Amino acid sequence: MTALAVAAASLRRMLRDRTALFFVVLLPVLVIAIIGTVVHNPGGFRIGVLAGQAAGPALATSLVDDLGAAGPVEFQTDEQAARTALRRGELDAVVLVPVDLEATLLRGDDVVIPVLAGGAESTQSAVRSAVSAAVARHAERVQAAAFAARRTNSSVAEQLPRATALQRVTPRISVSTENVASGSDYLPLGFGYSAPTMLVLFVFINALAGGATVVQTRQLGIYSRALAAPVRARDLVFGETLSYLTFALLQSALIIGTGSLLFGVSWGNLPAAIALVVTWALVGTGAGMLSGAVFKTPDQASAIGPVVGIAFAMLGGCMWPLEIVPETVRTVGHATPHAWAVDAWITLLSRAGGLADIATDLAVLAGFAAGMLGLAAVLLRRRLSS
């Protein structure tokens, strides 16, 4: 009863704070929209081609054009840069167009086109198929032009425009593939990236900043007054914990709902997603309670909380995928709960994972939550009783 009274009063105060509501409701939606739009998913695979090769003879140029059907083509300065981009996950494949492609083809000899692929095996396989299809389409034209050249005693170069024109009007039989679970090691781009990472970021930050409410209640002498009633300090602490948890869950529900309805985000396996949202809300609750116990003034909680929250979010992979940062930073990042939460979302959204696949992440997050909640309860009870 006491805990519910405390929870109801605190929750009412949080929901009544219009400034806080801006950070809880509007800002997350805005950031999800901006990041989702800017870092949008281009569709298909990202194919890298060396700039020098692409600007070469006509057959090489037309091959690059054909590769565009597999996904957006990005030009790289040299092979080293292309390999780095591939390793960072900025590209799905690099097609090394042979320098003597045109000469070899015009001679009528065979050509092998090397393809560098990165990421998971399933991605490599899908990229190989897409590139093969583009090369095959290119080869159709070259073979048609060679056939016509032999029959008409003309050159392949003369017949190539006709072959290209005919290919355009010839009915095609094609295979349609959709990259649903690419198996890459980072979140999908677009809203599928921004929504879950912003959920992780904002639930934590707002909980930390919300510690100001507990500090203010302490300063107002309300806890002290409440303890003159027949209530226990632990009931007050439990009541505050309930209010923070409810608030964190409300914000999570808002972001999930907005992500689904406005931006079409799919949140993966339902039981696993619910478990992750609840565990992360507990982590946020622990952070908020700890903030309320540690800080001396509401201003400290409001000012320092977001700074800590943003720093943790950066380290934990909410701003950019941890796969693109050096190994040391990635290791340090996993000292924050954010990294584990983001990992779990990647598993759910990018690899179609389930509850068992994120069990380790959930266990670590539960550990973070228990640690922070336990410490906050001890500190807060000590403060209330002194």
Added chain:
Amino acid sequence: MHSVETVPAHLEQTSAQVLIASRLAKRFGDRVAVDDVSFAVAAGETYGLLGPNGAGKTTTIRLICGLLRADAGQILIAGQPISTTATPAKKSIGYVPQEIALYPDLTARENLRFFGRLYGLHGKALNHRVGKVLDLIGLSERGRDRVESFSGGMKRRLNIGAGLLHEPTLLVLDEPTVGVDPQSRHAVMESVRSFGAAGMAVLYTTHYMEEAERLCDRVGIIDHGRLVAEGTRRELVAQLGEHDHIQLTATGDLAALADRCRGLEGIDRADVKDGQIQLLATEGRRLLPAVLEAAERIGTTVRSVEVAEPDLEAVFLHLTGTALRE
């Protein structure tokens, strides 16, 4: 804590006594905050703890309300011992702290409902009590307004109201008029007077002598953590005999004049404070010519003289050697 056997004889439990504080002691490190304090408050009685800031009033109150653990002593509220745990005795206490301990961003009604629920009130009973208390403190029309929009006086009244919701038998008010304008102060005091008249035991701390004189049936004078005297106003003043309190505002060698006054027959005390000389004298008016003559002899210019009948301020000065508001 002392056992019940150590309760002073005059504090033995009677059916009328709502609060018995017996031989309370509390230290914070080396500092003694409360030192062997004993007193009792009966139903319908308003008991004032009078003392300057830092005298130990708030610590005593926090011990009584179970917010601090006493190093020694015993507290009984309506016959039940109090402790820092969630003891049933706490239901008998209505605690009104010195600060405005209310949620500023909740309405008056929401605040009262919150505190009512802490005392186990709910449903219709809670709504009924909230309405009654809002009536009692004159805030029925503002029940749906947020506390942050209230004036200082209205906040003070609501602060008191939050202590009345569960109809306590003992109301404990810790300096409830600090920082309040005269009009609101008057309203607060009238309310407190009515609580006593309604049969509630009231423990009221203040460092305002006038409040203690006007409101309290009995007063305990506390200084440096010790209860140096207690009784009705009449009993306390009687300790001074036929003394008057003379206050001289003068320029010149005030120390010399105070010295000279101490030599005059009938003057018991002479102290220099803030450009004034404070004298405690038997039949003060009769001694005035001698005092003025002494001033003239040592070249001190007396600008004003005030002779006051003995009051609690004089009692405090007599007992502690310092003025109440120092």
